[in-house]
Amino acid sequence: GENVEQHPSTLSVQEGDSAVIKCTYSDSASNYFPWYKQELGKGPQLIIDIRSNVGEKKDQRIAVTLNKTAKHFSLHITETQPEDSAVYFCAASKGNQFYFGTGTSLTVIP
Amino acid sequence: SAVISQKPSRDICQRGTSLTIQCQVDSQVTMMFWYRQQPGQSLTLIATANQGSEATYESGFVIDKFPISRPNLTFSTLTVSNMSPEDSSIYLCSVGSGTSGATDTQYFGPGTRLTVL
Numbered sequence: 001g002e003n004v005e006q007h008p009s010t011l012s013v014q015e016g017d018s019a020v021i022k023c024t025y026s027d028s029a030s031n032y033f034p035w036y037k038q039e040l041g042k043g044p045q046l047i048i049d050i051r052s053n054v055g056e057k058k059d060q061r062i063a064v065t066l067n068k069t070a071k072h073f074s075l076h077i078t079e080t081q082p083e084d085s086a087v088y089f090c091a092a093s094k095g096n097q098f099y100f101g102t103g104t105s106l107t108v109i110p
Numbered sequence: 111s112a113v114i115s116q117k118p119s120r121d122i123c124q125r126g127t128s129l130t131i132q133c134q135v136d137s138q139v140t141m142m143f144w145y146r147q148q149p150g151q152s153l154t155l156i157a158t159a160n161q162g163s164e165a166t167y168e169s170g171f172v173i174d175k176f177p178i179s180r181p182n183l184t185f186s187t188l189t190v191s192n193m194s195p196e197d198s199s200i201y202l203c204s205v206g207s208g209t210s211g212a213t214d215t216q217y218f219g220p221g222t223r224l225t226v227l
Contacts, residue, residue, distance in 0.1 A: 043218040098155070100152045
């Protein structure tokens, strides 16, 4: 089965700085890679995703990069704001089976 | 994306009892899933809720402990049976986008926070 590793487990940045979270996956057949943001007391919210035929995708301050050869993908948040503080989960998928990383707790310090 | 609601949002239960969690979607969806998220942990898939047939359970989860119903394309229930403190978790419903059942993304409900004493 698929194995998704996520690093770091915790991340603190100053407001305005950038944050990068990295994930690796093991199954080369995985072809869809979403990122979720989970705020305290809420369900995970999809923030950005990328499919295996694309190397990079950007949405305002958030971007995701994918390296299929190395089997890793990353979330980049620029100009961080306190409201970016949350737990972020990556996932790798083929078909309907989603495999989640262990999460990164991001704290943006005002 | 679909609007997903869950009831109850939270509950505190006594060991040995059962709790049924409801998941309602505002549009018809092909795929519905139930996840468990233990405190401070990642998401673990319990089962895929199939409309009109028995749910498909992941390894480590059994129907007697987590019976699931899916009477139509907008509604599903998960029951946590004969609860113990180890069942204290967040239970999340998710739906797959699109109708093909292929690699669509998943959207999550707000979760049900269960504490078993």
